[in-house]
Structure formats: C-alpha cells, structure tokens
Amino acid sequence: MKLTTLAKVATDSSLPLLLSLARSFVTPLYRAGFLTGALNSGVLQHLSATGMDLDTLADALAITEDRHLLRAWLDLGVRLGELSIDTGTYRLKSRTAKALARPKNDSVAAALEEVVRFHLPVLLNGPAMLRHGDRLSMTDQDGTVIARSSRVVSAFVEEAIERVIDPAAALRLLEIGCGSGEYIRHAATLNPRLTALAVDYQTEVAAEAAANIARWGLSDRVEVRHADVRELELEPQFDLIAMHNNIYYFPLEERTKLLEQARSLLAPGGRLLLTTSCRGGNLSMEVLNLWFEFADFGGPLPDAIELADGLRRAGFGTVDVRRLIPGEQFCAFVASSPREHIA
Ligand SMILES: C[S@@+](CC[C@H](N)C(=O)[O-])C[C@H]1O[C@@H](n2cnc3c(N)ncnc32)[C@H](O)[C@@H]1O
Structure with missing residues (x-):
C-alpha cells in the first residue's frame, strides 16, 4: 500500500465506523437472514437429522435447477458459522442452528421469522410508506x-385458560382468531365435555386449524369456521369466549363494539378470556405495536387500563386483569357477563 493511501485511511473516520458496523450489526443481520431462510426452506430441519451432500439436500428440497446456487448459499452459511462442511457433507454447526431445528423450538423459530420478515420491513419502510400514503395489510x-x-x-396463555375452565361442567367455547387451534386443544383436554366453535379470518390459518383439530381427534367436538367474527350471526350460547393475541387486529375505535358483540354472545354468567400484550412491553412488542399502527386493518397494542375500561363500557359486570409474565406487559383479562343477559 502506498504511504499516501495509508495516510488517507488512517485519517478517515468512516473506516472504523464500517468495521464497527460490520461487527455489531451486519454479521448478526446476515446470520438472522440466513437462519430464517434455512428454517422456512426446510434446510435446518433436513440437516438436523443427518449430514447431507449437495445433491441429497437439493433432492430433499425439490430443487432441480441451478444446484450450484444452492451450493453458494450453503457455503455462505458455512462462512457465517451456521453450517459446517466436511468432504462434501453439510451439517448444522452453530448451537443456534441446532436449537432452532428442534421441533420443540418451533415457536421461537417462527418468532425469528416474524422479526426478519415482518418487523424489519416496517422499520425499513415506515417513513417511505407515510410519504406514499401506503399502509400494511393482512397479506403483508x-x-x-x-x-x-x-x-x-x-405456557402463560394455558395457565390463564386453566384458571377459567371448570373441568367438569358442560362448556360451550367460542374462540375468536383461533390460529393453530392449540388453545382449543388445551381447553378440550382440561374439560372432556367442552365443545367449541373456532373462528379465524385468514383462509390458510382456518384450514390449518381444521386439519389440526382433525389430527387431534377433536372434529366431533370442535367446529372450525373461516369467518370474520364481526359478521357472525350466532345465538347467545357461549359459556366462554376466548381471544388470544389478536385484539390489536381490530381498529381501536371498533374494539368496544367488538367486545359488546362478544358479551352479547355469552350465555348468562358466561365469561370472556382475552390475553394480549399491552403497551410498554419489551422491544419486540413495541415493534409489533408499530406494525399494527401502520396496518390498514388493526391498531395499536392496548393500554391495559383502557382495555379494562373498554370491557366495562361494553357491559361486562366484573373485569379481572392479571399480568401473566412477570416484568412484561402480557396480561389476561377475564370479564364476566352480568347474570342477567343484556340483549
Ligand atoms: C396473532 S394470531 C393469534 C392466533 C392464536 N389466537 C394464538 O394466540 O396462537 C391472530 C389471529 O386472529 C385472527 N383474526 C384477526 N382478525 C379476525 C377477525 N376479524 N375474525 C376472526 N379472526 C381474526 C387472524 O387471522 C390470526 O390468525
């Protein structure tokens, strides 16, 4: 290197900045991106069982064309320290890659995917979206x-469910936004006489919930419906209505009406169990809040006190609020309908 170049570099403050960025931000971002791609393509899951050479892995992933590009992608994973390669066989290397590949850590793997695919874009594009008048939609x-x-x-939602389920009495449950259906399974296991209507707005989610309910042998006790809960016409027949992790899918100004609708669907003495992250939680929850602020269909995470007031305004008799995770703003709201049903 020429002395003049050395002098330029030595006095250029952008170089140490670049090196510090690479260490603190760039490599972790690349690792998170690679691991997310490795998870949602099935690479981690395939390699968790056994090491594979390029062609075996490409066959398992149904990649028939341009396998040299898969090699380039895998080699980058080796460079990032997530994979290893020995005589042509790729294996999982990092502790994180091995842990994320375990089925029991599936929710954490999905949380990583959520951060990379959905949280990062709102941070990246927020101001540009505002400039162009764009909003996020459910398909984002x-x-x-x-x-x-x-x-x-x-674990925390299940504890909240356990607190409201009477294990012996016949119980009719409505679950709004049921997701995978796992919480209905939990409730049905606690109470063998429980029957349920599970509703989800997203086609693929409702289909997956229905498949899960069938796989768990619960189809005779649980009906899964693909529907917007706001458009359901039902009799006031439910002893319990559950809403987990989805109050922020509804605009702030619509929430009291939604809660009134839930109350109107309860049988006398019935209860609503609503679990949700509230404002003021950890950083991921604040980014989730930002995402829903930018959404054209939902709204911010609720403020716990305001939500309890909203439940009272919606006509519930008593509202019990319990923080489910110590130090976090993840809460369960149990609201009881008055004994006499209000039409
Ligand atoms: C974050 S997911 C939570 C899923 C599940 N309750 C859980 O906690 O695992 C929110 C779910 O609510 C559903 N949802 C949102 N708005 C809805 C509506 N208007 N009617 C029915 N379901 C709705 C979404 O489709 C999504 O599956």
Whole structure:
C-alpha cells in the first residue's frame, strides 16, 4: 500500500465506523437472514437429522435447477458459522442452528421469522410508506407463521385458560382468531365435555386449524369456521369466549363494539378470556405495536387500563386483569357477563 493511501485511511473516520458496523450489526443481520431462510426452506430441519451432500439436500428440497446456487448459499452459511462442511457433507454447526431445528423450538423459530420478515420491513419502510400514503395489510404478514410464533407465550396463555375452565361442567367455547387451534386443544383436554366453535379470518390459518383439530381427534367436538367474527350471526350460547393475541387486529375505535358483540354472545354468567400484550412491553412488542399502527386493518397494542375500561363500557359486570409474565406487559383479562343477559 502506498504511504499516501495509508495516510488517507488512517485519517478517515468512516473506516472504523464500517468495521464497527460490520461487527455489531451486519454479521448478526446476515446470520438472522440466513437462519430464517434455512428454517422456512426446510434446510435446518433436513440437516438436523443427518449430514447431507449437495445433491441429497437439493433432492430433499425439490430443487432441480441451478444446484450450484444452492451450493453458494450453503457455503455462505458455512462462512457465517451456521453450517459446517466436511468432504462434501453439510451439517448444522452453530448451537443456534441446532436449537432452532428442534421441533420443540418451533415457536421461537417462527418468532425469528416474524422479526426478519415482518418487523424489519416496517422499520425499513415506515417513513417511505407515510410519504406514499401506503399502509400494511393482512397479506403483508404470513398468518401461519404468526400463528406459530404466537405460541411463544403458550405456557402463560394455558395457565390463564386453566384458571377459567371448570373441568367438569358442560362448556360451550367460542374462540375468536383461533390460529393453530392449540388453545382449543388445551381447553378440550382440561374439560372432556367442552365443545367449541373456532373462528379465524385468514383462509390458510382456518384450514390449518381444521386439519389440526382433525389430527387431534377433536372434529366431533370442535367446529372450525373461516369467518370474520364481526359478521357472525350466532345465538347467545357461549359459556366462554376466548381471544388470544389478536385484539390489536381490530381498529381501536371498533374494539368496544367488538367486545359488546362478544358479551352479547355469552350465555348468562358466561365469561370472556382475552390475553394480549399491552403497551410498554419489551422491544419486540413495541415493534409489533408499530406494525399494527401502520396496518390498514388493526391498531395499536392496548393500554391495559383502557382495555379494562373498554370491557366495562361494553357491559361486562366484573373485569379481572392479571399480568401473566412477570416484568412484561402480557396480561389476561377475564370479564364476566352480568347474570342477567343484556340483549
Ligand atoms: C396473532 S394470531 C393469534 C392466533 C392464536 N389466537 C394464538 O394466540 O396462537 C391472530 C389471529 O386472529 C385472527 N383474526 C384477526 N382478525 C379476525 C377477525 N376479524 N375474525 C376472526 N379472526 C381474526 C387472524 O387471522 C390470526 O390468525
């Protein structure tokens, strides 16, 4: 290197900045992007069982063309430290890659995918969207990924369900925005006499819930309907209405009406169980809040006090609020209908 070049570089403050960015931001971003692609393509899952050479892996992924590009992509994963290669066989290398490939960590894998595919774009494009008057729509997210990632809080939601389910009495449940249907399965396991109507607005989510309900042998007790809950015409027949992780799919100004509708569908003495992240939680929840602020169909995460007031305004008699995760703003709201049904 020429001395003049060295002098230029030594006095150029952009070079240390670039090196610090590469270390702190760029490599972690690349790793997150690679792992997300490896997860949603099935690469991690295939390699978790056994090491594979390029052609075996390409066959497993049904990639018939341009396999040299798959090699280039895999080699980048090796460079990032997520994979290893030994005599042509690719294997999972990093602890993170191995952990994410385990089926029991599926909700965390989906949460990573949610951050990379949906949270990053709102940070990237927010101001440009505002300049062009654009908003996010439901098709800007992937309902099946979200249904899986919502399960990161499953232990806490299940505890909330356990608190409201009487294990012995016959019980009619309506679940609004059922996602995978896992919470209905939990409720049905707690109470063998429970029957349910599960509703989800997204076609592919409702289809997956129906397939899951059939696979779990619950089709005779649980009906899954693809519908917008706001358009359902039902009798007031439900002992329990559950809404998990979806109040922010409804615009703020529509929420009282929705809660009134839920109350009107309860049998006398019935209860609404609503679990949700509220404002003021961790950074991911604040980005989720931003996403829904930018959405053309939903609204911000609720403020816990305002939501409790909204439930009272919607005609519920008592409203019990419980924080489900210590130190977090993830709450369960249990609202009881008055004993006498209000038409
Ligand atoms: C974040 S997911 C949560 C899924 C599930 N409740 C859970 O906690 O795992 C929110 C779900 O609510 C559904 N949803 C949103 N608006 C709805 C509406 N108007 N009627 C019925 N379902 C709705 C979405 O389709 C989505 O599947």
